[in-house]
Amino acid sequence: MKPEFKRLSFANCWNREDFSLQAAPFVSPPKWHLAHTTWFFEEMVLKPFLKAYKTYDDTYAFLFNSYYNSLGERISRHERGLITRPASAVILKYRSHVDKFMERLLESPASPELETLLILGINHEQQHQELLITDLKYSLSHNPTYPKLSDLNLISDRDAENTQGDDWISISEGVYTIGHQGDGFAFDNEFGVHRTFLESFEISKALVTNGEYLKFIEAAAYHDPKYWLDDGWSWINNNTMTKPLYWKKINGDWFQYTISGLMPLDEKAILSHVSFYEAQAFAFWSRTPTTYRI
Ligand SMILES: [Fe+2]
Structure with a gap:
């Protein structure tokens, strides 16, 4: 398609x-x-x-x-x-x-x-x-009136993107070749083809939604160092991070700033605007057995 x-x-x-x-x-x-x-x-x-x-x-x-x-x-x-x-x-x-x-x-x-x-x-x-x-x-986003830039808010729904499901892709450990190898265009920093060793890992076919990330916030994971890399823990504390960029909690309800202005948080939408540290902590939290989270 x-x-x-x-x-x-x-x-x-x-x-x-x-x-x-x-x-x-x-x-x-x-x-x-x-x-x-x-x-x-x-x-x-x-x-x-x-x-x-x-x-x-x-x-x-x-x-x-x-x-x-x-x-x-x-x-x-x-x-x-x-x-x-x-x-x-x-x-x-x-x-x-x-x-x-x-x-x-x-x-x-x-x-x-x-x-x-x-x-x-x-x-x-x-x-x-x-x-x-x-x-x-x-x-x-720094303007208190939350200006609108376009009618299209560019927020994607996971169901609409057809990436739902619980399937995981397993990647075996081994030596993989990294870098641009095709004939098409690439920027210079994509060249330098080389081999690298990867440990085995699994990656979900489904993209994370706002609703799934909201559970991570409600579980107070931003206040628990056990989910964070040491550098990430310093980063969230130095920057008083308690939510993704553009999320706002107003009178108890969640909103997100989009290029169409401030909108109620769409829990089905694909999560965006999180840092590497937040992605790592979420991944660790979501794979941690529930009994260990307390
Ligand atoms: Fe440029």
């Missing part, structure tokens, strides 16, 4: 004031994502491959470079929200400008080297589209 792709529309939900929003050093503002992905095509594709192309603005390399050390200095990540100038409208013009020259470049057949860079640029843009949504969701 073909997967059904859901189209995310921001129509009627965008607010220009959101474009520079950066609620934490580890997220980037929407405007930065838009400019950075554009800069990638300008710097990596147009400048080396289109002779007639002239740099749109010399300051953009400093403002919108991310981690490409070979391409010079750049603004610190935690200061990206300070870039209120150039204005968002200017960045949208920059995108149109680069799009126009990309179309001109693609009127001629692409060399293998150019084709590789184009595929990289498109995958890079896709990666930033995902980041744009997750970063914006994080920043908007």
